[in-house]
Amino acid sequence: MRRIGANHFGRAGLMASLLALAATGALHSAQTPSTPPHLALTFNDKAALSMIEDYCASCHNGIDEAGSLSFDDLRGDDIPQGRRTEIWEAILRKVSQDEMPPHSKRQPSPEMRAAFVRWVAAGRDAFAAAHPDPGRATLRRLNRVEYAAAVRDLLALDVDVSRELPQDNSGYGFDNIADVLSVSPTLVERYVAVGTKVARLATGIDRPRASVASYIVPKDGSTMNSGRPAYNERMTEDLPPASRGGGIMNFYARAAGDYDVVGWLNANTNNESDRLPQDRVSARVRLGAGAHRIGMAFRRDVAPDESVQFLRNNLDAVPLPVNKPVMLPLYVLVDGRRAATLMVPSYRLSDRYAQQNFPRDVMEIDVAGPTAITGAQDTPSRRRIFTCHPADAAQEDGCARQILGRLAWRAYRRATTPDDLSPLLHAYRDERAASGQFERGIEAGVAALLVSPHFLFQAESDPAGGVPGTVHPVADRDLATRLSLFLWSSLPDETLLRLAETHQLHRPDVLAAQAMRMLDDPRAKALTQHFAGQWLYLRNLDQQRPDTDIFPQFDTRLRGAMAAETELFFAHLVKTNGSLLDFLSSDYTFLNQRLAEHYGIPGVRGTAMRKVALDPRWGRGGLLGQASILTVTSYGNHTSVVKRGKWVLENLLSSPPPPPPPDVPALKTTHDGKLLSAREQLELHRADPACAACHVRMDPIGFAMENYDAIGARRTMDAGQVIDAGATLPDGTRFAGLPGLRNILLARKDQFTQAFTEKLMTYALGRGIIAGDRPQIRAIARMAQADNFRIRTVIRGIVLSDAFRLRKVPAGAAQMTLNTTTLNTATLNTNGGSLRP
Template identity: 40%
Template sequence: MQKWIYIGGGVALAGAAAYFFLKPSPEAMLEEQWAMLDRYCVDCHNDAERTADLSFEGRDPADVHANPGVWEEVLRKLKIDAMPPREEPQPEDAMAARFMAGLEGTLDAMAAANPYAAGNKVHRLNRAEYSNAIRDLLGVKADLSSLLPSDGGDFGFDNIAEVLRTSPLLLERYLTVALRVADMAVGNPEAAVTATAYRIPFELTQDKHLEGMPLGTRGGTSVTHTFPADGEYVLSGRLVRGVEEGLFGVEGHDRPHEFLILVDGNVVFSAEVGGPELHELSVTEGINVAQDAVNAAMTSPPIPITAGPHEVAFTWRERAPHEQNAWEPGLRASLEAHNPSGMPRLEDGVIEGPYKVTGVSDTPSRERIFVCQPQSAAEEPACAERILTSLARRAFRRPIDRTDVEASLAFYDDAREAGGDFDDGIRAAVSRMLVSPWFLFRVEADSPDVPPGANHRISDFELASRLSFFLWSSIPDDELLSLAEKGELRNAGTLESQVRRMLADSRSDAMIENFVGQWLQLRNLESRVRPDFLLYPDFDDNLRKAFRRETEMLFANVLREGRPVHELVTADYTFVNERLARHYGMKGVYGSRFRKVEVKDPNRYGLFGHGSLLALTSVSSRTSPIIRGKFIQTEFWNNPPPAPPADVPALEESAPKDRPSTVREQLELHRANPACAACHNNIDPVGFALENFDVDGSWRDKTREGLDIDSAGILLDGTPVNGPVELRAALLADPELFASTVTEKMMIYALGRGLAPGDMPVVRQIVRNAAEHDYSLVSIVLGIVDSYPFQHRKNSGPGAEATIAQTRE
């Protein structure tokens, strides 16, 4: 909203008008400073050399209108002081500022006169969105990722419409998943007997209580398992087996440990594992005989369990701690594959069944599906149509007529004609609905009121879908659909209130998990973070999971509490449990629960001090300033370095052979080659600033060889930094820089596409508006939702624009 302030009658207004008329236009400012390019840039960027495949020769201000992608990149490089290189002559600050202001204003004016919207018409749900949609539609919570192939990705995210293609094989997979989901949702008294194993990572330490497990237990795992029918099920646990040396926890115990299986918090089976008898059996008869005895002891008799989701825990009864003043191998929480002594550890929990089926009880999913119950055969067709119409409105995310459910009704009729009962018909119809293109794809219609290639505003139902898949990675709920149906979603204040409601809902955890997991690569923690066990013997899966949880909780706090986006890197607090606090050297934190705590060491403030990012940007046996520098440059400065040449030698080849050396010394020898120095002079100083953090994110002042660590360096713009505190200050010297980076990343995620040059003025406007709200992260989210690209699309037609990322390549 514009606000006018009148001071002293019309004097202030007249002064403002005079300033408006005297201030040059952006185009005039740009033309006035255009000679800056000839003086400071053309020496490298000319027709002969074409450095970075770019020449400014023969260009004039009109070229900004013809090639906005080139000039958006020029503007970005100037804003981060990446150009001209610091060893070259530099323009005066005032000249550079006026050139950037003129260029930015010209680009923004172009975008205002001709706003940009993309034309993606069909957008397949990715695996995460599909699973969440199943959960919110049918109430079925299941990990479907193992049943569907990886989605791939582009621009750093896996929800990019252009790469979410389909194939006959993928459609077959969807059909298989739909049949399984329909069984879980409706229940199936004829379900085949199956065995489902829930694997526990080998690196998980199981000597203490784990978050989410029943109190009074240690180790193990807890899962939500959907039982297909009322019947009997056999539950069992299996111990970790070492490398031919035996089962963990079988030998060396003077008294056994108690294995527990709980269903919905109630113990349904227990067994003793370990003790003198089992030790003797393992020693005298061998590991295979002992394993058979242990497996039999840890397998329950058939246990009656009703259909539907139940929490099943496989764990150990916790013992009271006692002082350990002698070496007792039986109390070790060993992670060594060759040493099975210590406490018994679970490798997996197994659920097998159903046996002796008695029917299907009411479940949360059935209550959601069966909005009516026929009292006679004559009522069944009408009830079936009512059930499927209700489901289709939420599944297809728009108004429904009978033609939308005809395919599902045909499957219902076929199942009934084959001799099935009412439930069989609904189960078949639900499976058909789950492979409908209207469910698997987000489809946005062209407008008949505008020509091909022209922009139009998307419908309220399409906006509701964009909003829910952005913030929830799932389908709209009834409240969103009702507002869309009434045409009220865009009413003043309504859209903002819906965004705030959705962010407060636990379903927005999916946005935090998926956006942060890909922007900061937290999804790769399990596959990439595996420190050398001999060098880092205390690293375990508990710590790895705590790393991820800490970073996700910080982002969630900044988002939901309306905090500035810069707090992601300046936060003097964090979220830890006992395991993570002990790793960071924090005192007074006990138990598996995560809680907010004060961070007293400024080096540990914000994301630069999070073990997740520090471990991800290391290799197994040493830190990597190259990986860390590239990561920070790309994800925080939004200035990705070019790809390295294919023949780069390993860093270790640069190490002196006659004495220990630091990674920094090896890198300095490595970049003595001028071809290497061009990139490493920009990447390495950022990584050096974080060199005091070891592979596992712990702080160190010296290397393991006792060598001093030097974290000093000079950044791309000439700023000297020494350590994480100064690196953080350099990043935030221009508050718009980091806010713009986060906005651009989040906008890619929200739109499901790469950004084009025409999107960049929108990014800048969102950041300017956010600045009025202290750059709060929630104001950035609101700005994206309120933006032209989010609420508009282009009618299908020829032509496709290059994205900003493709321009950078």
């Protein structure tokens, strides 16, 4: 028997300690907060080490090092002394989740496992409470989404500039992780270019030259299950209820004036790209400076000529007789109101495909202009920036200081100093002198602010003379930034900043109240878009390309409805403070007609998404019944048992399988000339012992979802065989189908709650989870369970956690003071130079 540490003792001592009943209520399980009396055994360090010796050390030792872990150096006083915390937390997670010892090995009794889990968890929780560890302090750049939102809120500029910046890297599943948000000279140049453009848009000084903004209407020409052509349906709830086809775009008018809205009409097909003069329709509209929604759609009450030909993605159309087209009204819409009505023929005879008629639809919308500028350029951005207007040159410097000082207060998320304003005023004064215009100088100052390190980075302060490694409360101003980036992906508003300035925000009651206020604000949609979008892989939905030969019912409207269902589901839970368990199993979802028909659910009409009560017979409810999740965990032409099983383990249980070994062979789809089902393919694959170890955990979960195809529709057959959705977990538990899987997950609701908390805390902190965070995660999960698993209880717990409210003083070079040299002053040239290109 291999010895573990100096406090090892024999099996007799272990059994003796296990015979005593626990008398304390202080010990609590990481997996189950309340332990049945017959499992409430006491434990101590010697018993714990003896259990590890008997059940773990044969694999996790200095020779074998299974999983790159050796327990040879573990000691009985590790936990109270705070040593080897990562190893003890790893042991706790694996044992509490019943993953270790492997089910092929000898197992401890349920009593022994429960007692061990309680002992380790209680010790780790007690140490963490006495020695809070907020983790390594890092300097974090705003990612491109946060930068765009900050620009929007700072300057009241309704323009999304995120697409003009490079894609950010991701770590731990999210793109707001400090360690991967690097800065390069190329990225700095992009920030300079974007900042200059934004300053010009916001100040609106230049008389804009006419330009064209284009929007390609998403369309793939497929038909609905009912056989109705897609062009004959209302495309989005943003268009009038009695409309069909068309599309809508966001447009920012730099100046008030006349603009030409041009529509390019075509057939409902991807193949016909030739344009004829009669394909172009145009209307002139007058727009005020600022953001607008520009759209085009046909009036629905005039039926199109259904005898015309429409294509999906092929050229094998049958020639149809040439009939006289009907004239249809085409609406031009501005901000939800009809600005013009154009009369166009219901179809056109294609010159490309002789004797074939194609129904009209809008394939592209262009907005050109302004062709004439009218009136003063009064925009929300100008009102936000120009809070004073100097009457003469003597007042200009003071007005510039007021304008840039107030903007810097919001942009830098704190009170500003003369040193903060100096580079901004240098930029203002140089441009004012060069151009002779006060507003030009302000434009240069705004551009300099938008590329300042104080704006681009989340830089936090430490107490003067702080000793490296010591822990202190996060300054109120930094706490405001943490909270706003977490819940809004943007800047703190004035309410948060005022509370920070008066040193109230650090109070737990005030901090919790502000978090709840912010969740009720429309800006909290960022939590859905950026946290849920990455946690649930919704961002991957746009990249999915289902094979339309296999899935002809898949189209852009179905894709959009899939995403909307999951986004609305998540947002509803946040808004109503719903139960986390609804993610696993719910009796409702959000559908429109398109998605309801895909699911085979009757009684839902129209394009608008709405909450729908579910009948259990429909096989929906919870995340795993939603087509978005089922689609992003599939391939373009078939389902993936492995991807679906892995997704559940990673995202719902925080128990990912190890990465696959190199050169994994592809699954064999046929054997002896026979087409194999997914189950048969994986049975062949698991014949390799190197593959079986991981697949034994993933595959049962994936098999339970095999009654849903690669775009989430119900099915009963695969490869000509009736699908068997039964499965067996490694511990021998048998279940069948999605209902059985839901029951398995609900039985592990504590594990799911901790997994959700871990994901959300990772996103909130902008770093990976460390051992010091896990006691807090367990505590938050217990709080949530006591409050019926409400989602806002988890959010409140994270905001009030030590990890969120405390900061460790970094050592040496890591303690960084921001200045303009951080971003290459030669490039930014903020110290007296011009930012004009």
